[in-house]
Amino acid sequence: MRMAELSRESGVPVPTIKYYLREGLLPAGERTGRNQARYDEAHVRRLKLVRALVDIGGMTIAGVREVLDAIDEPEPSLHHVLGVAQHGLPVLAADPDPAGRDWAIARVEEVAAEHGWELKEDDPVVAALVGVLCVLRDLGNTVLADRLPDYADAAERLAEADLGILDGLTATESIVEAAVVGTMLGDAMLAALRRIAHQQASARRFET
Known part of the structure; x- marks a missing residue:
């Protein structure tokens, strides 16, 4: 053509x-x-x-x-390719408070150890999570930070569901495209579902 x-x-x-x-x-x-x-x-x-x-x-x-x-x-590793793609995606970053950075890193490492995750120090996603925890600590909202293990459990189940979508694909380009689209639009879909669930939970808890 x-x-x-x-x-x-x-x-x-x-x-x-x-x-x-x-x-x-x-x-x-x-x-x-x-x-x-x-x-x-x-x-x-x-x-x-x-x-x-x-x-x-x-x-x-x-x-x-x-x-x-x-x-x-010549012989691309799918795990490596997906890692490069994920590394290139933008993340919501927050400047960590130096005073709380060690605390936040310790919390992330604790959760990672519980789930058998191997984290890289230069991973921007890890840095973003540390930054978010620092903001929560600065706001005095450590209650939400204490639920990090629960969020990690849910994230692990979501990750398995996300990657399950790729099972029927064979071409590396198609897999990467589906992974990127799934990550970005999946985030948007999850945010919308979470807000709907919040509305329903709020009605059950607080409406008289």
Whole structure:
């Protein structure tokens, strides 16, 4: 297919496709003449993945490139690729209070040990969780922080459900796309469900 058809099939505008080509996010097509190239379904899949990483995942171009480099390794490790993708997703960060940082780290490490989780010190998600705990401590809301093990239990069940969606997929690109979309939209779905549950629980507890 020509670039115009590639644009129609993928839903990505031609100028954006050219930009991705210049940035090395999309492999060059098969040359058929001067300033002309032929593309195939592999290019369509790659474009859809890039759009998912950028539009839904909110990744930077540099972050997308890291994910694609991991996918394009001769024998890519799916665990490694998913790790790179997760690492590139934006997280809600909070500047930790130095006075409470050690306390927060200790709480996170305690929960991680209980669940058999292996944490990396440079993981931005871990840093975000530490920051949130520091804010809770600064607000005097340690009651919520004390429920961290309960939240961890629920998160573990959700993670298993999330990854279960990937079982029927075989192509690495499709798995990464589904994981990113599931993480971002899954977060939104979980937030909405949580608010609905809050409304129902509040009605049961407090309405007379």
